[in-house]
Amino acid sequence: MSTTTLDSAASPAATVADASRRRVRRRGRSSPLGRTVTHGLLVLASLVAAAPVTWLIYLSLGPDKNDYLHPGGIAGKATFSNYSFVLRHTNFFKWLESTLIVALGTTVVAVAFAATTGYAVSRMRFPGHRPLMWVLLLTQAFPIAVLIVPMYEIFSELGLIDTYGALILVNCSTIVPYCAWLMKGYFDTIPVEIDEAGRVDGLSPFGTFLRLIMPLARPGLAVAAFYSFITAFGEVAFASTFLLDDEKYTFAVGLQSFVSEHDAQWNYMAATAVLIAVPVAAFFYLVQKHLVTGLTAGGTKG
Amino acid sequence: MTVAIESATARRGGDGGRRPGPLQRLRRGYQKYWYAYAMIAPVVVVLGVLVGYPLVRGFYLTLTDADSLNSARTIGVNHIDATYTFVGLDNYKDILFGPTAYDRFWSHFLWTVVWTALCVFLHYAIGLGLALLLNQKMRGRTLYRLLLILPWAVPTFVTVFSWRVMLADSGALNQLLGHLHLPQPQWLEDTFWQRFAAIMVNTWCGVPFMMVSLLGGLQSIDASLYEAAEMDGANAWQRFRHVTLPGLRTVSSTVVLLGVIWTFNQFNIIFLLFGRTSAPDAQILVTWAYQLGFGQQPRDYAQSAAYGVLLLSILTVFTSFYFRWLKRNDQLAV
Numbered sequence: 001m002s003t004t005t006l007d008s009a010a011s012p013a014a015t016v017a018d019a020s021r022r023r024v025r026r027r028g029r030s031s032p033l034g035r036t037v038t039h040g041l042l043v044l045a046s047l048v049a050a051a052p053v054t055w056l057i058y059l060s061l062g063p064d065k066n067d068y069l070h071p072g073g074i075a076g077k078a079t080f081s082n083y084s085f086v087l088r089h090t091n092f093f094k095w096l097e098s099t100l101i102v103a104l105g106t107t108v109v110a111v112a113f114a115a116t117t118g119y120a121v122s123r124m125r126f127p128g129h130r131p132l133m134w135v136l137l138l139t140q141a142f143p144i145a146v147l148i149v150p151m152y153e154i155f156s157e158l159g160l161i162d163t164y165g166a167l168i169l170v171n172c173s174t175i176v177p178y179c180a181w182l183m184k185g186y187f188d189t190i191p192v193e194i195d196e197a198g199r200v201d202g203l204s205p206f207g208t209f210l211r212l213i214m215p216l217a218r219p220g221l222a223v224a225a226f227y228s229f230i231t232a233f234g235e236v237a238f239a240s241t242f243l244l245d246d247e248k249y250t251f252a253v254g255l256q257s258f259v260s261e262h263d264a265q266w267n268y269m270a271a272t273a274v275l276i277a278v279p280v281a282a283f284f285y286l287v288q289k290h291l292v293t294g295l296t297a298g299g300t301k302g
Numbered sequence: 303m304t305v306a307i308e309s310a311t312a313r314r315g316g317d318g319g320r321r322p323g324p325l326q327r328l329r330r331g332y333q334k335y336w337y338a339y340a341m342i343a344p345v346v347v348v349l350g351v352l353v354g355y356p357l358v359r360g361f362y363l364t365l366t367d368a369d370s371l372n373s374a375r376t377i378g379v380n381h382i383d384a385t386y387t388f389v390g391l392d393n394y395k396d397i398l399f400g401p402t403a404y405d406r407f408w409s410h411f412l413w414t415v416v417w418t419a420l421c422v423f424l425h426y427a428i429g430l431g432l433a434l435l436l437n438q439k440m441r442g443r444t445l446y447r448l449l450l451i452l453p454w455a456v457p458t459f460v461t462v463f464s465w466r467v468m469l470a471d472s473g474a475l476n477q478l479l480g481h482l483h484l485p486q487p488q489w490l491e492d493t494f495w496q497r498f499a500a501i502m503v504n505t506w507c508g509v510p511f512m513m514v515s516l517l518g519g520l521q522s523i524d525a526s527l528y529e530a531a532e533m534d535g536a537n538a539w540q541r542f543r544h545v546t547l548p549g550l551r552t553v554s555s556t557v558v559l560l561g562v563i564w565t566f567n568q569f570n571i572i573f574l575l576f577g578r579t580s581a582p583d584a585q586i587l588v589t590w591a592y593q594l595g596f597g598q599q600p601r602d603y604a605q606s607a608a609y610g611v612l613l614l615s616i617l618t619v620f621t622s623f624y625f626r627w628l629k630r631n632d633q634l635a636v
Contacts, residue, residue, distance in 0.1 A: 038435050039442070045432055046449035048506070052464040053456055055474060059467060069472050113344040120341035127335070132342060139353055140560070141617040143567040145591035146610030147353070149603045150360035152596075157374060173352035180345050205337040234457040236570045241596050252459040256574070259463070266467055273463055277456045284455035285448065288514075 053277065060270035068266050082271035092272065094247045095254040098164065099233060102250055105168040106232035110179045111225045113172075118183025118220075119209050123195060139177040144237045147173060152241065162244045170242070171232045179224040186220025187213065226287050233280065251276050364393050364608040370601035386604070393608040407587075407609075414566065414586040417501060421568075422561040424505045426554075429512025434546075436513070437520045454510035462574040465503045466490070469575075490576065496584035504571050508564075512557055519553030520546065555628055559621065566617060587613055 059067065062074035063081050086092050120126075121133060151170055152161070160166040190213060198208040214221075236252045243249055246257060255276070258269035368386040375382050397407050436447055453461060468474040469489035476486040487495040523546065531541045572581075572589045578597050585593065587609060595606025 035440065038438065038440065042432070042435055042442075042446045042450075045428075046446055049450050049452050049510070052461055052468060052506070053452055055468060056460070056464040068467050068470070068474070071474060071477070113348055116341035117345040120338045124335075124338040124341075126338040132346070135349060136345075138618065138621070139349070141563045141567070141614065141621060142353070143588045143591075143610055143613040143617070144569055145588050145595070145606060146360060146614045147356050148592065149363060149595050149607040149610065150356040153363070153373065153603070154356060154359065169352055172348060173356075176345055176348045177353075205341075209341075230457070234459055234570070236459050236573060237592060240573075252457070255459055255463060259466075259577075269463060270467070273460045277460045280457055281452070281455040284451075288451065288455070 056270050056277070057274050059266065060274045062267055065265050065267045082267045083275065086268055086271045086275065090268070090272070091247055091249065091254065092275070095249050095251050098243075098248050099250040099252075101164050102167045102171070102235075102239075103229050103232040105164065106171040106175055107225050107228040109168065109172050110175045110228040111221060113176050114179035114183055114224060115214070115217075115221065116209065117180040118224075119187050119213060121180065122184045122187035123192065124205075136177040136181050139174055140181075142174060148237060148241060151238070155242065161242055162248060164248070166242050167235075167239060167250075168232075170238045171228075171235055175228045175231055179228055182224050182227060183217070183220050186217055186223065190216050222287060226283075230280070230284070360607045361611055363604055364611055365390060366604050367392075368603040368607075370599070370603065373603060389604075393604050394612070397605065397608055397612065409583070410585060410587050410590050413497065413584075414588075417497070417504075417586055418562055418565045420501055421504050421508065421565045422558060424501070425508040425512045425561055425565075426558060428505070428509045430516050430550075432509070432513045433516040433520055434542075436517055451510040451514060453507050454514075458507055458570045459574055461507065462503060462571055465499075465506075466575055469499055490581070493581075493583040496576065496581050500572055500575060500584055503575060504565065504568060507571065508561065512561065515553055515557045516550060519550045523549035559624055562620065562624075563617060567613070 058071065058074060060082055061078035061080070062068070062071075063077060063079050067074050121129065121136075147170070151166075151173075155161050155166045160169075194212055194216070195208050198212045199205075203211065233250075234252060235250075239250045239253045240256065243253055246254070249257065251272075255269060255272060258265045258272065365388055366386045367389050368384070372384060372386040374384040397403065400406075432450060436443060436450075470476075471488060471490075473489075475489070479486045487498075489495045489499045527545050527549070528541055531545050536544065566586075567588050568586070569588050569592065572584060572586060573592065576584060578593075582593075591606050591609035591613065594602045594609065
């Protein structure tokens with residue numbers, strides 16, 4: 001009986017002592033062992049993440065199309081010959097032009113169309129608000145299979161197959177609603193008091209939107225623009241189906257043309273891939289901070 | 303007074319605390335709606351023309367026997383009119399219950415479900431793990447972050463080709479496995495390994511998005527909650543379980559839903575990894591539908607569109623159940 005009392009009396013003191021010993025380490029700092037494990041795991045993950053891309057760069061230096069089978073040999077004979085071949089003797093620049101037309105066209109349309117809707121959905125309650133939100137979200141669930149057949153039919157009838165316009169329109173069908181959704185998330189993070197202040201000072205809702213909210217929402221717009229650009233840039237299914245002329249290919253289609261059933265020119269493919277990936281990745285890294293804020297804005301708001 | 307303003311602000315809908323008279327309210331309401339409708343008009347038009355109309359048209363096609371031989375087409379200067387006929391729900395009946403329906407639909411359906419579940423689980427688990435690691439104060443954090451989002455920074459159609467070279471019969475991965483005296487599977491030929499490779503590549507591509515979103519969620523959790531939990535004697539696991547996970551709930555529910563939808567509809571990876579015609583057993587429903595519609599001769603437009611409608615129905619049903627489930631859980635939590 002008495003021992004029990006003693007024990008229970010002693011234990012709080014022990015806990016306090018224990019806690020104070022642990023307290024020596026500052027909050028948020030982990031033990032050396034924990035730090036080693038953390039760094040180990042992160043290094044491993046980074047290696048896995050970087051390996052395929054690094055491998056591609058390495059292969060692009062090998063002059064022969066079968067060099068991927070003997071990667072050891074590349075180090076001795078590395079050249080930039082693949083790059084000069086791709087730049088001089090393929091449709092690289094035509095593909096670049098097509099890709100930029102499609103991607104930039106989609107971006108401009110998407111941002112211009114989606115901005116006001118994002119604002120309206122974020123700030124105003126009107127009959128039809130909920131259904132609209134539903135539809136915006138539901139278009140994200142559209143598998144390409146549900147639209148590609150009728151789109152192909154419609155564009156064939158209109159004579160738009162093998163044009164950039166068709167591809168821009170098709171891209172807009174899913175990108176515009178998602179941009180509206182993204183921007184809604186961003187507008188939600190801008191305090192509604194700013195709108196109220198604008199309204200009190202006599203601005204119309206459009207004025208509030210254009211003069212007060214748009215300047216504040218620039219990161220949100222950048223995210224939407226970037227999202228549109230990258231999605232249109234990387235779109236494979238529609239581009240592979242709707243573009244027939246190999247001078248009009250976007251990169252996503254052009255890259256496939258190096259690898260057919262009969263012949264696989266892996267060396268040129270790798271060089272082209274690197275030429276595509278480097279500017280895109282650089283661009284991505286420039287804007288990724290905004291991207292993170294923008295993509296999670298809708299979610300974290302609760 | 304202040305209370306009224308605050309609650310109106312919190313609701314985000316009201317534009318003031320005072321309740322105006324009925325006439326004024328009606329006028330103001332009309333004004334508000336007018337602006338709202340003008341603002342949503344562009345997107346509504348886009349949705350109607352680019353989504354609604356093709357959807358209706360596509361649904362009509364599923365009720366016909368349209369293929370590339372009887373659809374309207376222009377060859378040179380000759381225009382040939384469409385000659386397909388209305389067949390009712392025959393396409394759906396054939397896909398779901400017709401002869402060899404298992405091989406054509408249900409086997410792909412099962413594989414799609416497995417693919418989606420495994421991929422989203424791996425995306426989320428690995429993404430959360432990496433986000434937790436990155437959310438600590440340490441050296442080299444920015445560098446790790448930059449490296450880890452590399453799979454996201456480089457377009458999928460580029461990286462999939464890189465994987466394809468690595469997974470080729472005597473490619474880098476098999477050479478590496480050979481050096482380690484491990485078996486060297488035929489990644490791109492054998493059905494099981496095709497599926498394995500598809501999941502592996504998709505996981506590699508999808509983790510960065512989850513990681514970054516969850517990292518954003520982690521950083522938005524108030525640090526004082528952790529302090530309070532620590533003061534109350536919560537250990538690391540308890541802090542994770544009772545502070546981190548609830549704090550991530552909104553982000554998680556969004557990214558998991560997006561993950562399911564994106565993975566279920568993931569076209570690029572399977573299409574590019576196996577080429578246009580090979581690997582029939584590794585095709586998920588969406589790529590299979592594409593093969594029916596555009597990867598064979600004659601192109602079977604009606605069945606392809608029917609697959610599309612079925613896919614959309616599956617996703618719609620899933621999404622509405624998911625929301626219902628979320629709502630119920632929220633009510634339980636409150």
